[in-house]
Amino acid sequence: MLYWWLQVYGPGSRGWESVAAGPTPVYLTARTACATVTAFLLALLFGPWAIAWLKSRFTERIDSASARLNELHASKNATPTMGGIFIVGSILGAGLLFGDLSSPLVQQALVVVSAFGCLGAIDDWIKIRTSRRGLTVAQKFIGQVIVSVGITGWLATTQPLNAWTQAIAIPLSDWIIPIGVFFPLWGSLVIVGASNGVNLTDGLDGLAGGCLIFAGTAFVALTYLAGHRVMADYLGIPHVSGAGELSVLFGAMVGAVLGFLWFNCYPAQVFMGDTGSLPTGALLGYGALAIHQELLLAVVGGVFVIETLSVIGQIGWFKLTGKRLIACSPLHNHFLFQGQHEIKIVVRFWIGSALLALLAVASLKIR
Numbered sequence: 001m002l003y004w005w006l007q008v009y010g011p012g013s014r015g016w017e018s019v020a021a022g023p024t025p026v027y028l029t030a031r032t033a034c035a036t037v038t039a040f041l042l043a044l045l046f047g048p049w050a051i052a053w054l055k056s057r058f059t060e061r062i063d064s065a066s067a068r069l070n071e072l073h074a075s076k077n078a079t080p081t082m083g084g085i086f087i088v089g090s091i092l093g094a095g096l097l098f099g100d101l102s103s104p105l106v107q108q109a110l111v112v113v114s115a116f117g118c119l120g121a122i123d124d125w126i127k128i129r130t131s132r133r134g135l136t137v138a139q140k141f142i143g144q145v146i147v148s149v150g151i152t153g154w155l156a157t158t159q160p161l162n163a164w165t166q167a168i169a170i171p172l173s174d175w176i177i178p179i180g181v182f183f184p185l186w187g188s189l190v191i192v193g194a195s196n197g198v199n200l201t202d203g204l205d206g207l208a209g210g211c212l213i214f215a216g217t218a219f220v221a222l223t224y225l226a227g228h229r230v231m232a233d234y235l236g237i238p239h240v241s242g243a244g245e246l247s248v249l250f251g252a253m254v255g256a257v258l259g260f261l262w263f264n265c266y267p268a269q270v271f272m273g274d275t276g277s278l279p280t281g282a283l284l285g286y287g288a289l290a291i292h293q294e295l296l297l298a299v300v301g302g303v304f305v306i307e308t309l310s311v312i313g314q315i316g317w318f319k320l321t322g323k324r325l326i327a328c329s330p331l332h333n334h335f336l337f338q339g340q341h342e343i344k345i346v347v348r349f350w351i352g353s354a355l356l357a358l359l360a361v362a363s364l365k366i367r
Contacts, residue, residue, distance in 0.1 A: 028227075028244050031098040032220060035248045036255035039094035043259020046086045051263060051270045054080035058128050066328055072336060079268060082124045083260060084276020088117040090256035091283075095249050103245045104158040105290055108151055109283060110249070115147045116195060116282040120274035134274070144192045144278075148285075152187025155290060159240075169238055169292045171299070172366055176292075190294050191285035197304030198281030200311055200330045205268040207332060207346045209261040211303045211353040212280050216254040218300045218357035219287045223247045225364070226291035235364045238292040246287055253283060266343050299363070302356040303349055307331050 059078045091113055099106045123134040135143070156166060166183040167176040179186050202208035225231045227244025257280065263269040281304070288297035298305050307330040314329035327337035335345045 032247045032251040035094040035098040036251035039090040039252040039255030040259045042090040042093050043086050043256050044262055047263050050086045051080050054082055058082045069328060079271055081271040081273040082275045083270035084272045087256045087260050087276040088113055088279055091252045094252035099248045100245045103242050105242055106245050108154055109246060109286055112151055112282050112286045113279045116279035117275060119143045120278035123274040144195060145188050148188035148191040149184050152184045156183055168294060171296050171363055187289050190289055191282050194285030195278045195281035197308045199274060199277040201304050201307045202272050202277040204332055204342050204346050205266040206261055206264050207349055208277055209257050209264050210350040212257045213254055214353040214357040215284055215300050216250050218361055220247045220250045221361050222293055223287055223291055237364055240291050243291050296360050299360040300357050303353045
């Protein structure tokens with residue numbers, strides 16, 4: 001909306017495109033900053049009302065498969081959940097206001113956030129309103145795959161044909177792995193994996209939110225650089241025309257999660273729920289696909305990867321040996337079982353996430 005107004009009425013509107021790197025407008029950094037601040041303010045202002053509304057309708061039921069974990073989290077019982085609604089609302093609001101809505105990449109990102117937000121809300125609603133623990137694993141997975149395949153197919157039709165199209169870039173090198181017709185399957189793996197990784201990490205007050213802020217900030221930089229022809233050529237990374245517009249959406253995500261974290265820090269007044277964790281994780285996965293940095297996503301989101309691997313390892317090891325690999329998965333619960341305070345665990349995971357995000361961005365120039 002604002003993008004259209006600036007194109008038509010903004011100062012120097014007739015000449016600004018000529019000085020941009022490719023199709024990236026010179027107002028991009030300002031719009032990204034505005035989207036971040038706006039999303040933060042929307043979450044901060046909308047938060048108290050949303051929490052009060054959720055408290056009267058949607059409160060967390062502590063009912064995991066671990067009796068000891070239920071005991072450790074007993075104080076969190078009846079805390080409002082589905083707080084992701086004001087994360088999603090803030091992202092969409094800021095994105096619609098400051099993003100270029102004619103960009104297919106922006107359109108696809110908005111659909112990702114909306115569709116995964118709806119899927120997460122359904123899962124949370126079932127947990128709260130019934131005795132079940134949400135959608136079954138198969139139901140959730142099928143829903144995620146259907147959306148991911150559709151989005152990945154759409155992305156493939158809007159990408160210009162070049163060496164990077166439907167290929168995987170190898171970090172720290174100029175090598176690529178062409179995958180051709182397998183791109184939708186690969187895309188589904190990336191988006192679904194990122195979505196579930198954030199979901200599994202969302203187990204302690206502020207844990208997923210803080211890690212998302214660092215990962216989202218890294219992707220603000222990565223998408224901006226990928227969309228800037230001069231910087232992309234200098235760094236030797238794939239140049240994706242229009243990818244800079246995604247920095248507006250990632251800025252909005254960072255702002256929205258910052259606003260949410262205001263209420264979610266220990267002791268949490270509200271939980272994110274699948275309503276927030278699924279769409280934010282999916283947005284990270286989609287962003288990585290759009291700029292051909294899927295493998296770098298594993299570094300940026302290293303905390304989410306480790307949390308996911310801890311669950312897979314725990315299940316696999318128990319089936320093989322009948323014993324537990326760690327005290328309780330995901331990994332943050334292992335440290336909780338060891339008696340470490342929740343705040344200490346969360347801050348240490350934040351530190352790890354910040355270092356990984358910095359390492360990923362710094363690696364762009366290491367060849």
